[in-house]
Amino acid sequence: MKTMTYLEAGRAGLAEMMRQDGSVWALGEDLGRGGVFGQYHGLQDEFGSDRIADTPISESCILGSAVGAAMMGTRPVVEMRFADFALCAVDELVNQAAKARYMFGGQARVPMVVREPSGMWRSSAAQHSQSLESWYTHIPGLVVVMPATPADNKFLLMESIRCNDPVVYLEHKDLWSLEGPVDDQTETLPIGKARVARPGSDLTIVSWSAMFHRALEAAAILATQNVDAEVIDLRTLWPWDRQCVCESVQKTGHLLIVHEAVQVSGFGAEISSVVTENCFGDLKSAPRRLAAPRIPISYAPTMEDEVRVSASQIVEAALTQIGT
Amino acid sequence: MKTMTYLEAGRAGLAEMMRQDGSVWALGEDLGRGGVFGQYHGLQDEFGSDRIADTPISESCILGSAVGAAMMGTRPVVEMRFADFALCAVDELVNQAAKARYMFGGQARVPMVVREPSGMWRSSAAQHSQSLESWYTHIPGLVVVMPATPADNKFLLMESIRCNDPVVYLEHKDLWSLEGPVDDQTETLPIGKARVARPGSDLTIVSWSAMFHRALEAAAILATQNVDAEVIDLRTLWPWDRQCVCESVQKTGHLLIVHEAVQVSGFGAEISSVVTENCFGDLKSAPRRLAAPRIPISYAPTMEDEVRVSASQIVEAALTQIGT
Amino acid sequence: MNKTNFDRARYRHFYNQMCRIRAFERAAIKAKDENLVLGAIHPSIGQEAAAVGVCGNLRREDILLSTHRGHGHTLCKGADPQAMMLELLGKTGGNCGGKGGSMHIADFGVGMLGANGVVGANINIAVGAAHAIKLKGEDKVVTCIFGDGAINRGPFLEGLNWAKIYNLPVLFVCEDNGYSATTNTKDTTAGAGPVARAQSLGLEAESRDGNDVVGVDIATRDLLSRVKKKGPHLLHLKTYRLGGHTSTDPAKYRPDGEADGKWSEDPIARCRDMLKQAGLTDEALTDIEMAATSEMDGIYERARDAAFPPAANAYTDVQDIGDPRSQAF
Amino acid sequence: MNKTNFDRARYRHFYNQMCRIRAFERAAIKAKDENLVLGAIHPSIGQEAAAVGVCGNLRREDILLSTHRGHGHTLCKGADPQAMMLELLGKTGGNCGGKGGSMHIADFGVGMLGANGVVGANINIAVGAAHAIKLKGEDKVVTCIFGDGAINRGPFLEGLNWAKIYNLPVLFVCEDNGYSATTNTKDTTAGAGPVARAQSLGLEAESRDGNDVVGVDIATRDLLSRVKKKGPHLLHLKTYRLGGHTSTDPAKYRPDGEADGKWSEDPIARCRDMLKQAGLTDEALTDIEMAATSEMDGIYERARDAAFPPAANAYTDVQDIGDPRSQAF
């Protein structure tokens, strides 16, 4: 067991997969100098510039070429730098990567991982802060993974690289420096399993990525007020662990979903709908969502904070919901 | 009152706006020859090639240049040919058009309409059939309109062109030849108002675009089985008329949402969640969604039909839901 | 034509391939007219010399990517026309199991990685395929065919620049039929065209008469050997689309008589003339043509009788993790 | 330099503008170091001659689009540095009301339609602005500045092709500082560069020493008049980014001594030398520099004291229809 940051853990996971499997390589802008956040620091020294490839500022070709390279039996790990820039390569991801296997009747496989650092990061404004995970859950063919802890960022990244499907892998920029234990000998971590991070009986809080930590904080505060919240880290949005969520709601009767993305058509809506569809009789209250208003993200902190869900908002929403 | 097809009505709406307002112009591939479906037929004769502009196959520039042209006080109507090809211009729509006004603190206005013929059309396969409306509802700054009838296609298009925001305007390819009455002297049709197309008391069916017509058919069948369904055509997805939907659910207690897009993270999830949040006490059953499975769209009709919601599936779902 | 160097057997074979492509597409058009092809098809009638002259130089292990107008390329790369016709009809046994249709025709078994429904999208994918070949140190080349309209999309710049930076084994082929759907491509294309654009990105590039199968053949052979030694090149083939954009497009936007005039440059007729000059008889050539027609007619007949895939197949080959067979909603 | 033609007053003004840009950015870097600028800033120290030589030729009604490295361009187009500094600090009174910050600096009132956080995205927007100008028959030109890294993105091809087809009044300026973030741009750029690429798209294009403010000025003036008569042109300005990609980037990836050596080509020092040769005194030039510094220091002081915008402003200027003030969730 080691202590690592979320960033180091992601780097370690990639390095380990590159050592295990010669067909794994990474491509993106500035990777030779460590990538924009240092996630690739030192890897070009170990693996050379063919396998840690510096690319032009050509997002469309970075992603599109990865599709071709994956079809030909390599396992590209694509670095998009900011999730926002992945919007320059949506045809490549959605019309090509996600559909190739199907469209060609199973002839193609597109084993690739698209890393998209996502979410708010102090004062980065509207073009460097977005959380668009729900988009990807809507697209058949894509797997969607959003690690919240260092250990998950290592093992889910490794599992995503092993996966034969295109995986949209969304790391949160505000988590890079988060430290946590990472087990060296861990069994593999399956994609699609949620984690009950804090068991509880009064209310279920489902979250993922950076917001999961706010949910945990909120649960600790709620505990001081005699509210015993169960906190679930969803980890993977497609496929998502509905069994885990539904079992929890069957126990608690109350569901609060917390995410950073815009609430309207965010993934919280899907969870809320599925839980209502499957656990209607168990629900003591309507599932609630706590997420961003439908506004772009501002630069100034006062306005930016309007789209940040805080632990105290979660506490308040939880108390309201259970009617305390 | 005239009878017109959905296609003709759209063309008439555009032509009328172009006559009223010299700053309105349209741009896209092949527009001079009428556009790929004939939606622009004859317009270059009337308005000239400056205002009905033929463009290269440059989706990124078609949409991106419209952003600049809109900022400079014209009102571009952008033709994307197929909603699927709009994926070549997502940065332009989402990072630029939708955010410019906000990011620049209100200095910019981006009055543009992005026409994206959407949805399934017999055997067009995975890259020419998608319905991605829920994506756009998730993006602050965008208005999302999906007309289901000829009259709506005329008047909602006119209203969208008048609108000072970027509007994603999704016409359904399977509706082009649908005929219907179009009133010449109609008052304007506000964006954001749903239509109760068939009042009923037993169950609320909410739908839009092509699926709305399946819902109406289903309601007619249900009527023969003594089930009185209320059918709502949502017309606009952002902003959407929650008051209309909630009032209906308060009356009927049952909500069935029908859409063509993939169910997972489709707009049905948002409606279901909002209705549950707001009308929990009125619900006699969990809101249900009837939509596409999370699979790409096939070419062969047997498989393609798996993603088509039929009137009889709606009937069956409705009967199950109200427990008949 | 230098008669002593003229490889009669090779061009007899190329003639045969051109006839087979045309016969395949005529059968496909018939199938469309008879409502047995349900989606759109984009015939390449008039452009067969480009397909055959280029793809006739590819080995099975070489890689090919094509466009929405890809029947000829696919056939010539070695795909089974029966499987292709079944795919066009959306039937069981089609190359893509009925999931793709004409616009997504592909045969990975012969290195044909697909037609594409998005103009220009194959350029980036081709570049990536070549990138993988280079990483793996394989002895293969990638050929990426696209239309004249595709050179106005971003991937043309991004992909060619990429191929040159990494020095990848790709031959880019711009099959220039003068039209982008209903638009005359020159009206939407600035500058001197694909060769100049490729050269500005550091690629060597040349233009050829795309209706001269011998010229296309020789240029391709030469360029492929240069690709192996020196990385990416571009070949610009000037040709003409004798029919409409799709099989149902009457192409009224063309100047009166334009297409009629262009029939005189029909690459099949030109090749036939050449072969006659080289000593083949009219009978022999007509036999080739008729054999092609009857092959493809038979293929169409058999495809008619085939069954549609079962609806349940709609759920296969989506993805392993999150497979819709366990969780489709 | 031809002394008889040397317009001393003009270049004194240009010198002043360069000093003001540098002083503004030095103040901004200080603000960043003091944690008062919360987001990233991309200084243009070393590139001021490009900003001043180009933007000094634009009239107020002309249109300018810039990049993430846009302080100099914006200031020189006539934006109020106080409003700019307030924007960098995210304060009330900023050009964008604190919503944009450095990367989205804009002043529509002086025709500056914005920096952009997406590399290359301003090219298409600029082309559209010029398209609108042409449709409206206005006498304006659009200048679109982008970096050397942007020429590897699709919009470069799509936008320049578009501008040429429609013959739009745009001057494209590639401000080539040799780097794309931490990457040496030549390692990711094939071919001869922006001029060759523009020429292949039918544009006339030329390269200039971007650190020579006089040369930039003359070339820009000439090109702008050609743009008005003949449509789009491209100007390639070779310069050097004396600092890191952002103000906090130590730029260790550069060869040792590279930046030090480049200080000898500092455009401000070069202009100063020229003005001295033209008869201005050291004192006069130092006065200009010091005035610029004290102007910008004062501006920074005032910006520190300003208030953040109220949180409620987060909900304004999103959209009219579906306004979040009535329906934010």
Ligand SMILES: Cc1ncc(C[n+]2csc(CCOP(=O)(O)OP(=O)(O)O)c2C)c(N)n1
């Ligand atoms: C990105 C994109 N835009 C538009 C289309 C619609 N479209 C299909 S084929 C075509 C014309 C393509 O012209 P060209 O590249 O010259 O190929 P050709 O059809 O002549 O073979 C167009 C515009 C598309 N498929 N993809």
Ligand SMILES: Cc1ncc(C[n+]2csc(CCOP(=O)(O)OP(=O)(O)O)c2C)c(N)n1
């Ligand atoms: C589409 C896109 N990809 C990547 C980035 C990240 N990024 C910001 S600036 C930059 C370097 C740009 O280099 P260049 O165009 O030469 O401009 P310079 O920074 O040198 O002024 C990069 C890669 C971005 N903003 N947008």
Ligand SMILES: [Mg+2]
């Ligand atoms: Mg063509």
Ligand SMILES: [Mg+2]
């Ligand atoms: Mg640069």
